[in-house]
Amino acid sequence: MMKPMITSLTLTLTIMSAGTAFAVDKDFTQINSKIDAMVAKSFPAGEGQDLSRLKQDETQKKCSVRANKPTATEAAEIMARERASIKYPESGNLMGDWKKGEKLVKSGFGMRIGVIEPDPVAKQKGGNGGNCYACHAISPKEVAAGNIGNSLVGYGKTRGTSAEIIQYTYDKIYNAQAFMPCSNMPRFGHNGIITAQQVADITAFLLSPESPVNQ
Numbered sequence: 001m002m003k004p005m006i007t008s009l010t011l012t013l014t015i016m017s018a019g020t021a022f023a024v025d026k027d028f029t030q031i032n033s034k035i036d037a038m039v040a041k042s043f044p045a046g047e048g049q050d051l052s053r054l055k056q057d058e059t060q061k062k063c064s065v066r067a068n069k070p071t072a073t074e075a076a077e078i079m080a081r082e083r084a085s086i087k088y089p090e091s092g093n094l095m096g097d098w099k100k101g102e103k104l105v106k107s108g109f110g111m112r113i114g115v116i117e118p119d120p121v122a123k124q125k126g127g128n129g130g131n132c133y134a135c136h137a138i139s140p141k142e143v144a145a146g147n148i149g150n151s152l153v154g155y156g157k158t159r160g161t162s163a164e165i166i167q168y169t170y171d172k173i174y175n176a177q178a179f180m181p182c183s184n185m186p187r188f189g190h191n192g193i194i195t196a197q198q199v200a201d202i203t204a205f206l207l208s209p210e211s212p213v214n215q
């Protein structure tokens with residue numbers, strides 16, 4: 001979150017002072033790689049450290065270089081690539097078990113970078129999950145919710161449970177960047193943070209008429 005903000009400010013300042021497209025690209029790339037190096041240095045390797053996420057894939061590189069504003073052609077390329085990564089549960093049923101979904105959205109153990117918990121690795125009991133409340137209000141029962149993402153309270157009640165909505169909700173959770181090229185929402189299924197079945201469980205939590213989200 002910080003990085004795009006810094007780089008977008010830098011880009012603006014560089015455009016103001018430099019004038020030519022070549023100068024902008026060169027300065028921007030230099031500053032960008034300095035930031036990458038600083039970020040990488042702040043996560044030293046060691047027990048419990050997962051540093052694999054410091055390496056950007058093609059989509060992330062493009063979003064960084066464009067300060068999250070890709071051209072229309074680039075946006076279409078990103079969305080096509082991200083869409084192609086979406087996989088479905090073996091059952092083919094995209095509406096899983098909403099009770100399991102409720103636990104998964106609450107779990108704060110979505111993919112983390114660096115030391116995962118202060119406890120030694122062997123003692124960690126978090127399991128995986130989506131940490132959705134970090135960014136979204138979802139169940140009206142949960143008062144501690146972030147607002148980087150829109151409120152999902154009453155999500156199924158307002159949108160219904162047509163096949164299209166189920167499909168959209170599943171796909172969006174699996175890979176948010178199939179719909180918004182440089183979304184701030186993590187690509188949960190794509191990055192293996194949660195499994196395809198768990199995406200279906202969360203889809204049911206958002207859509208099921210029995211779920212507390214829709215009371």
Ligand code: HEC
Pocket residue numbers: 105130131132133134135136148149150152169172173176179180183184185186188202
């Ligand atoms: C780091 C913040 C962040 C996290 C964590 C996050 N989201 Fe999002 N989410 C967003 C943002 C920002 C948007 C709006 C931009 C977009 O559509 O990509 C969004 C959009 C959505 C949408 C589309 C909403 C609509 O109106 O169509 C759904 C559904 C959604 N999120 C579900 C989830 C679920 C379920 C989780 C947990 C598994 C989750 N999000 C975790 C940031 C987040």
